Amino acid sequence: MLIVPEKEIGGLMTPDAAFDAIQAVFAAMDAGQAYNFPVVREAIGHQDALYGFKGGFDAAGLTLGLKAGGYWPNNATRNLINHQSTVFLFDADTGRVAAAVGGNLLTALRTAAASAVSIKYLAPKGAKVLGMIGAGHQSAFQMRAAARVQRFEKVIGWNPHPEMLTRLADTAAELGLPFEAVELDQLGTEADVIISITSAFSPLLLDGHVKGDTHIAAMGTDTKGKQELDPALVARAKLYTDEIAQSVSIGEFQHAIAAGLIEQDQITRLGAVINGADPGRDGAGLTIFDGTGVGLQDLAVAARVVKIAQEKGIALEVEV
């Protein structure tokens, strides 16, 4: 099997390669060529850790495997980041293990690529202002990926912990964009595209905050109970997601579904827009992409980085 260590990923995987991999796998999911397996996520009762697996099979790219890992809240005391994961790929023809790939940076890149794909297909034409809600580890990756697909002129941002906003200011500066910290009503009024990427468990962005033609990529909610958006805001939007089964159970749309404000059949896979089966925005004022994070995303970027590592002679080969 091949091993691509975590420390090599940054030098191998480009945002463009991540974008292409995610766009292709979303299209394959909608075409019925790729499917995700049920997610396993367990509180293991040790170190307060949440551990689980996300897996799937892409028959178009012959990618089979899983990402194993989770969240260890006490890792800072060990000088490690809290999110830890590894992707394992298997030979779809034989079942033999094919690769083990560090999954930490890949997770950030694939999550950012997902919202960037949604922005490419759903942002209002001529979108100029990017609104960021959230200033944690993922937020910088999100902003960078968004700026690759849309020519923004300004970034505005809000975070429940204002002391973290320097991350957004620094990332905007790196991209050559002006940054302004604002309140949520100003953010919802001015932003053409909004990315939310927090660990919130109650709505931050309210229906009354959002005005005019807007696309929202809701990326933080990936677990039952988490929530970033007002269900009333969700109820008046044209709705997209990566995987409908996850969206209504662990994604942002779980709350509007539970409140009876929307039906599952109002939610469309983003892959349908990529494949041309759905017209996308098509005159809608508000679109929302619920990025829940699927195993096939992890497999897609891992398969891509293994290929790049092989081409560059960096993948380590071991016999299992």
Ligand code: NAD
């Ligand atoms: P982080 O810990 O670095 O940052 C957390 C962010 O959430 C900060 O903006 C913080 O101010 C905010 N926050 C923390 N507690 C909060 C609370 N109780 N209420 C409201 N906001 C709160 O985390 P990160 O790595 O940037 O990840 C952000 C979120 O994205 C996490 O919830 C993570 O699970 C989620 N995530 C989703 C995907 C996906 O595919 N959808 C992938 C990776 C991470």
